[in-house]
Amino acid sequence: MSSRIPIVPENIKPLPLLKENEGMLSWVASVDHKQIGIMYLLASMVFFVIGGIEALVIRIQLAQPEFGFISPEVYNQMFTMHGTTMIFFVVMPFLIGVGVYLVPLMIGARDMAFPRLNALSFWLVIFGGILLYYSFFTQSGASEVGWFAYAPLSEKPFSLNKGPTYWVLGLLAVGISSVASGLNNIVTILTMRIKGMTIRRLPLFVWMILVTSFLLVFVIPVIASAFSMMLLDRLLGATFFTPAHGGSAILWQHFFWGFGHPEVYILILPAFGIISEVIPVFSRKPIFGYEFVAGSTVAIGLLSVGVWAHHMFAVGLGNVANLYFSLASMLIAIPTGVKVLNWVATMWGGKIYFATPMLFAVAFIIEFVMGGLTGVAIASAPIDWVVTDSYFIVAHFHYVLYGGSLFAIFAGVYYWFPKFTGRMMSETLGKWHFWLTIVGFNMTFFIQHFLGVMGMPRRTYTYQDFPYWGSMNLVSTIGALILALSILVFIWNIFVSLRSGKEAGNNPWHAWTLEWATSSPPAVHNFDLVPPVRGRRPLWDLEHPDTPDEPNAKVV
Amino acid sequence: MNIWQVLSSTWNMEPWVLITALALLVGYGITTGFRFTKLSALYILGVLIFVLALVSPLDYLGRTYLFSAHMIQHILLLLIVPLLLLLGIPKALAERALKIEPLGSAMKVLGNPIIAWFLGVGAMWVWHLPSLHNTVVANDNLYIVQQISFVLIGIIFWWPVFSPVESRRLSPLVSTLYLSSACLGCTILGMLITFAGAGLYTAYLNPADSIGILPLLRGELCLTPGVDQQIGGLTMWVPGCLIYLVASMVTIARWYGAPEESELIPNSGAGRLATASHKNK
Numbered sequence: 001m002s003s004r005i006p007i008v009p010e011n012i013k014p015l016p017l018l019k020e021n022e023g024m025l026s027w028v029a030s031v032d033h034k035q036i037g038i039m040y041l042l043a044s045m046v047f048f049v050i051g052g053i054e055a056l057v058i059r060i061q062l063a064q065p066e067f068g069f070i071s072p073e074v075y076n077q078m079f080t081m082h083g084t085t086m087i088f089f090v091v092m093p094f095l096i097g098v099g100v101y102l103v104p105l106m107i108g109a110r111d112m113a114f115p116r117l118n119a120l121s122f123w124l125v126i127f128g129g130i131l132l133y134y135s136f137f138t139q140s141g142a143s144e145v146g147w148f149a150y151a152p153l154s155e156k157p158f159s160l161n162k163g164p165t166y167w168v169l170g171l172l173a174v175g176i177s178s179v180a181s182g183l184n185n186i187v188t189i190l191t192m193r194i195k196g197m198t199i200r201r202l203p204l205f206v207w208m209i210l211v212t213s214f215l216l217v218f219v220i221p222v223i224a225s226a227f228s229m230m231l232l233d234r235l236l237g238a239t240f241f242t243p244a245h246g247g248s249a250i251l252w253q254h255f256f257w258g259f260g261h262p263e264v265y266i267l268i269l270p271a272f273g274i275i276s277e278v279i280p281v282f283s284r285k286p287i288f289g290y291e292f293v294a295g296s297t298v299a300i301g302l303l304s305v306g307v308w309a310h311h312m313f314a315v316g317l318g319n320v321a322n323l324y325f326s327l328a329s330m331l332i333a334i335p336t337g338v339k340v341l342n343w344v345a346t347m348w349g350g351k352i353y354f355a356t357p358m359l360f361a362v363a364f365i366i367e368f369v370m371g372g373l374t375g376v377a378i379a380s381a382p383i384d385w386v387v388t389d390s391y392f393i394v395a396h397f398h399y400v401l402y403g404g405s406l407f408a409i410f411a412g413v414y415y416w417f418p419k420f421t422g423r424m425m426s427e428t429l430g431k432w433h434f435w436l437t438i439v440g441f442n443m444t445f446f447i448q449h450f451l452g453v454m455g456m457p458r459r460t461y462t463y464q465d466f467p468y469w470g471s472m473n474l475v476s477t478i479g480a481l482i483l484a485l486s487i488l489v490f491i492w493n494i495f496v497s498l499r500s501g502k503e504a505g506n507n508p509w510h511a512w513t514l515e516w517a518t519s520s521p522p523a524v525h526n527f528d529l530v531p532p533v534r535g536r537r538p539l540w541d542l543e544h545p546d547t548p549d550e551p552n553a554k555v556v
Numbered sequence: 557m558n559i560w561q562v563l564s565s566t567w568n569m570e571p572w573v574l575i576t577a578l579a580l581l582v583g584y585g586i587t588t589g590f591r592f593t594k595l596s597a598l599y600i601l602g603v604l605i606f607v608l609a610l611v612s613p614l615d616y617l618g619r620t621y622l623f624s625a626h627m628i629q630h631i632l633l634l635l636i637v638p639l640l641l642l643l644g645i646p647k648a649l650a651e652r653a654l655k656i657e658p659l660g661s662a663m664k665v666l667g668n669p670i671i672a673w674f675l676g677v678g679a680m681w682v683w684h685l686p687s688l689h690n691t692v693v694a695n696d697n698l699y700i701v702q703q704i705s706f707v708l709i710g711i712i713f714w715w716p717v718f719s720p721v722e723s724r725r726l727s728p729l730v731s732t733l734y735l736s737s738a739c740l741g742c743t744i745l746g747m748l749i750t751f752a753g754a755g756l757y758t759a760y761l762n763p764a765d766s767i768g769i770l771p772l773l774r775g776e777l778c779l780t781p782g783v784d785q786q787i788g789g790l791t792m793w794v795p796g797c798l799i800y801l802v803a804s805m806v807t808i809a810r811w812y813g814a815p816e817e818s819e820l821i822p823n824s825g826a827g828r829l830a831t832a833s834h835k836n837k
């Protein structure tokens with residue numbers, strides 16, 4: 001009997017092949033942070049393709065006025081699933097996954113503090129994704145109520161199908177997973193650092209993961225409780241969010257955005273972290289104003305929890321509330337601006353090397369600032385009243401999420417791929433990917449600012465043939481197709497590079513953080529020997545013993 | 557009356573305020589031997605704001621007409637004044653004072669971050685219980701007790717973060733947690749007050765209009781009870797929280813500015829919280 005239970009094989013190779021004996025098992029049962037990290041990245045890629053296809057369907061439907069490519073119901077399912085997928089199953093798992101892979105390496109640890117919890121977090125995301133997508137196979141399909149699931153539309157009398165129920169269940173699973181990985185990160189970063197890696201010397205990526213993790217632990221429970229209440233409403237006939245029975249629909253909005261605004265910073269802070277690693281390395285200079293980049297992250301984290309009502313300007317909270325939330329929201333631009341200035345100052349006078357990671361990082365700064373500027377504009381209630389629920393908002397958040405988070409993700413993939421796999425990604429294909437992305441992205445979303453100002457509402461499955469609307473939407477759709485092409489190039493690049501990419505060696509970019517001190521891919525136990533940490537750039541200090549970053553640092 | 561007449565005619569030179577302020581200044585002068593430093597300016601500014609908060613129209617309006625005026629006064633007395641006083645106390649003086657019993661042992665207990673946190677956040681919550689607040693504004697003695705308790709509790713609250721004696725301070729990361737959780741405490745209360753709907757504090761619904769400015773407030777300035785209460789709640793919530801946030805930034809700045817030795821260096825894998833370093837000293 002016992003011989004039939006497969007014994008989980010002891011890991012001896014960093015990246016076991018699936019076709020090897022028990023290769024599959026050694027992935028599925030793995031508790032190694034690097035394998036789990038890679039599985040996170042792969043899962044987020046798969047969801048990225050699914051969410052991308054949904055986006056294309058949306059864009060094709062909108063390519064012409066009064067087009068009948070899909071029915072209104074399917075259209076609603078598409079934008080609901082697209083938003084949900086991209087936020088909870090693409091950007092979050094990618095950023096958490098890349099954190100799970102890199103944080104232990106960057107602080108010189110052997111693994112995360114709780115490896116099994118780490119595996120649980122990952123598999124909960126998969127479980128959540130399956131629950132969410134299973135809803136397509138239920139009677140009337142997936143949820144149609146948007147990623148924000150406003151009550152009372154999402155409540156029983158208005159949404160009798162099973163879609164929203166599966167949606168809530170899936171997201172609850174992801175929520176539990178996020179809190180668990182937040183806690184895991186916090187404990188790992190606070191207790192597992194190698195000697196000399198003081199908190200003030202943490203790589204900025206690790207620092208931002210730390211702040212993000214606190215956000216996860218504090219704000220995910222808000223939405224998890226709201227999800228549970230919604231579930232009670234839907235399944236057990238409670239009425240938390242149905243005004244007709246004494247509940248409050250606005251309460252859902254407070255809960256949702258009380259989570260939702262910090263959430264957008266959960267999606268962008270680790271991206272800031274990636275950018276803060278890439279820019280110095282490709283400018284051959286230490287980051288300018290480390291302290292400011294780190295400190296402003298805390299300010300952003302704290303501010304982000306108190307400004308959610310800027311998503312509710314049109315609800316009628318009253319002029320006073322709108323005024324206060326406008327001002328508080330605009331304040332976030334200050335610490336964000338501090339970061340942008342530091343990145344630019346880091347590049348200033350540096351020997352900039354435009355490899356693909358750096359291209360994406362520089363483009364990140366430009367596109368993200370665009371999104372930030374429209375953000376500050378709509379943080380003013382009167383401006384928001386004009387453009388809320390229009391394509392202007394769609395343009396805003398795609399500039400911060402695609403031009404921000406995703407550009408940083410691409411930069412991160414090109415930067416760390418050699419470490420993950422031992423092979424370089426193709427620069428030629430990388431440049432193709434980059435330029436196609438730039439053209440496709442701006443073509444798709446820039447024009448949506450104008451459509452929004454001209455009054456085109458979002459979340460509406462078609463539009464009448466007003467002057468220019470058809471052609472402007474067509475431009476946007478063509479942009480989306482170019483963007484799809486760019487993704488194909490990216491995926492192709494990954495495949496080609498995995499098979500026949502240049503050997504990377506330990507430290508192809510001459511970077512300075514600890515993950516580059518081990519082999520590529522890192523051995524199962526991460527390090528044979530961790531270099532001494534006497535400053536913020538241990539590998540610089542190692543190579544330049546005469547000019548260390550912190551000349552006075554105590555030799556420990 | 558127009559608004560300027562209101563603002564110029566509602567000053568109220570309460571003797572107890574002036575006497576307390578004088579005592580604070582003279583006491584400071586004697587104990588420091590009248591050697592003033594840059595820090596003394598903060599202390600004096602603190603005393604000045606204390607006086608202004610209690611004799612200016614803020615006090616009169618806050619007690620009779622406007623909840624929002626009360627809230628501004630409350631933030632000044634609980635968060636700003638104590639902070640300035642504390643920052644202005646020289647380290648040597650604080651060390652000497654802590655040797656005096658029972659002050660020394662009292663501060664040991666009260667300066668415990670958990671107790672200080674609950675006192676600080678509790679002062680917000682308890683004094684804003686509607687029935688208590690309605691009683692306080694109508695009772696002179698209680699009112700004085702309330703104002704003094706704000707300042708004292710404020711000092712206790714800031715002690716673990718800005719104590720003049722460094723060894724009594726929390727480490728920067730723990731300070732940030734201390735402050736952000738306090739911010740959360742006042743956010744929730746601010747939220748409740750903001751969204752509760754008008755009339756939470758009945759004392760302001762129909763104030764006895766002894767100087768005849770109600771039409772001005774309600775009409776021209778649009779400060780209806782609902783709006784007034786919203787401004788009050790939001791003042792606690794947004795600017796109140798910003799004070800905690802700025803304080804967090806200051807502790808982080810201080811941390812990056814301090815020499816490296818002051819930080820505990822963990823051994824890889826050892827399960828000690830690096831952030832607890834200062835407390836254990």
Ligand code: HEM
Nearest residue numbers: 264268310311329372375376378379388389393397400401
């Ligand atoms: C400078 C900082 C920012 C400000 C002031 C800001 C402001 C706003 C405002 C006022 C809205 C609501 C618009 C409406 O619905 O009428 C909004 C929507 C949105 N923002 Fe931002 N934003 C900022 C940065 C970001 C960042 C960094 C992200 C994400 C990485 C982001 C993601 C979003 C998303 C996803 C929405 C749409 C939510 C929805 O209704 O579905 N924003 N933003």
Ligand SMILES: [Cu+2]
Nearest residue numbers: 261308310311
């Ligand atoms: Cu927001």
